[in-house]
Amino acid sequence: xxxxxVHGGTGSFSSVIDADExxxxxxxxxxxxxxxxxxxxxxxxxxxxxxxxxxEDPTFNCGRGSALTYRGDIEMDAAIxxxxxxxxxxxxxxxxxxxxTVARAVMEQxxxxxxxxxxxxxxxxxxxxxxxxxxxxxxxxxxxxxELEKIARGEKTRFGKSVKLAKQAEKYHSTxxxxxxxxxxxMVAGTSTGGMMMKSFGRVGDSPILGAGTYADSxxxxxxxxxxxxxxxxxxSRLVAFFMEQYPAQKSVDIALERARYFNxxxxxxxxxxxxNIGIGHTAKDMSWAFIREGNSPVIF
Numbered sequence: 001x002x003x004x005x006v007h008g009g010t011g012s013f014s015s016v017i018d019a020d021e022x023x024x025x026x027x028x029x030x031x032x033x034x035x036x037x038x039x040x041x042x043x044x045x046x047x048x049x050x051x052x053x054x055x056e057d058p059t060f061n062c063g064r065g066s067a068l069t070y071r072g073d074i075e076m077d078a079a080i081x082x083x084x085x086x087x088x089x090x091x092x093x094x095x096x097x098x099x100x101t102v103a104r105a106v107m108e109q110x111x112x113x114x115x116x117x118x119x120x121x122x123x124x125x126x127x128x129x130x131x132x133x134x135x136x137x138x139x140x141x142x143x144x145x146x147e148l149e150k151i152a153r154g155e156k157t158r159f160g161k162s163v164k165l166a167k168q169a170e171k172y173h174s175t176x177x178x179x180x181x182x183x184x185x186x187m188v189a190g191t192s193t194g195g196m197m198m199k200s201f202g203r204v205g206d207s208p209i210l211g212a213g214t215y216a217d218s219x220x221x222x223x224x225x226x227x228x229x230x231x232x233x234x235x236x237s238r239l240v241a242f243f244m245e246q247y248p249a250q251k252s253v254d255i256a257l258e259r260a261r262y263f264n265x266x267x268x269x270x271x272x273x274x275x276x277n278i279g280i281g282h283t284a285k286d287m288s289w290a291f292i293r294e295g296n297s298p299v300i301f
Contacts, residue, residue, distance in 0.1 A: 001276035002041070003181045004033045005291035006050050008060050009174035010225050010268030010284040018172070021059045022288035027300050029053040030290040033178055034298075043180040044082060044104070047190040051078075051100040054176035055192055058137040061174035063097050065137050066194020068144040074135050075199070077207045078103040078192040079114075079214040083185075083221065083274075089208035091116040096124060097132040100192045103208070105129075114208060140197075147198045172286065175207060177214070177223030179272045187272055189214050189221035189237070196228065206231040211238035219274055220244040220252070226267030226284060234260060240271050240279070249279030257281045 008026045013019040033050030037043065055063025066074045078099035079089035088107025091114065093099050105127055106115050115123055150156045175193035191207040191214040199205075205228035206213035213224045215237035222237040231237075236256060243252035249271040260267050260283050268282035270289060278291050290300045 001181060002034070002037050002183060002294040003272055003276050003278060003291065004030060004037055004046050004050060004178060005270045005272060005278055005280065006030045006033060006054070006176070006178040006289065007223060007225055007268060007270045008054060008176050008288035009172055010282045010287040011172035011266065012285045013172055019286070022174070023300055025054060025057045025059045026288045026290040027298060028057075029176070029178070030292055030298055033180065034292040037180060037182060041182050041184065043182040043186045043188040044080070046180040046182070047080065047178045047188045048100055048104060050178040050180075051176055051190045051192050052098050055098050055100065058139070059174065060176045061194045062176045062192040063099065064132070064135045065140060065174070066135060067197040067199075068136065068140055070198050070200040072144055074194055076192065076194050077205050078190070079208040079210065080104050080107055080188065080190040081210060081214055081216040081221070083187040083216050083218050085217065087113050087210055089114040089210065089214070090120055091204045091208045092202065093120060093124070095131045095133060095135070096129055097135065100190050102129060103190070113210065116204070143197055173226055175213075175225040177225060177270065179216075179221040179223050179270055181221070181272045181276055185274065187216050187221040187274065189216045189223045191223045191225075206236075211235045213237060215241050217241050220249060220271055222269060222271045224267055224269050225287075226282075227265055230260070230263060230265035231267055234263060234265060236260060236265070236267060236269065240269060244271065244273045248275070248277040249273040250277065251279075253279035253281040257283055
């Protein structure tokens with residue numbers, strides 16, 4: 001049973017146009033991912049294809065279109081993992097259009113799981129990944145300027161916490177991810193993100209942390225999106241996989257989201273279990289997602 005599901009983030013869409021752009025983006029990603037799955041019958045290739053499509057799309061907070069750090073540059077995180085516990089992850093990656101491919105290289109060409117910092121830069125150089133200096137898009141630069149102005153007015157602190165008691169408007173976290181199952185029974189999860197707007201001091205989000213934003217084992221594959229710090233504390237993706245030992249993917253996602261709501265975690269989840277069942281859910285107002293199961297038409301949020 002071939003199946004693939006993708007997400008393009010969670011939170012609250014800023015407009016109808018924003019929602020439409022996310023819908024278009026996840027539809028394109030899932031179609032290209034499924035096309036690869038049909039041609040190659042390889043869940044890993046399907047996930048990398050789908051995530052790469054979103055990394056090229058400035059709609060999403062990954063690759064081109066990533067959120068900016070406090071310094072005004074881009075540092076990206078990504079991870080990929082399969083049901084045999086093969087995994088690769090990277091954090092703080094710069095000037096690369098497709099972070100998911102670097103994460104896969106860590107999985108396939110090293111004895112390590114997570115690379116970051118100066119050694120990650122050496123790794124990218126040694127393997128000859130093409131550099132990309134055009135990843136900052138206008139909307140992200142505008143958001144960055146607005147955040148700087150809020151800090152200057154005293155509405156936010158240097159570390160991103162609001163100093164006002166009034167609830168701030170929810171924002172949309174456009175981290176992208178995909179999970180797939182092929183006819184060999186291989187399940188793969190992949191996640192890619194530019195991280196949190198205005199992040200600093202070497203901040204690492206949930207996406208490259210196995211068990212938090214990305215996870216796969218013999219029971220299923222999971223990718224998460226949302227408030228990374230809370231997702232890490234809950235080890236949310238691993239929690240879904242744990243429940244998939246007993247329950248189908250959708251029920252497992254639902255149970256995990258109950259825990260997330262209890263701790264006020266704004267998040268979204270996609271999952272596939274070993275039987276090809278699909279799970280989708282979110283605690284935030286909106287989430288962009290799409291899936292295709294073999295023999296069926298695409299389903300778009």
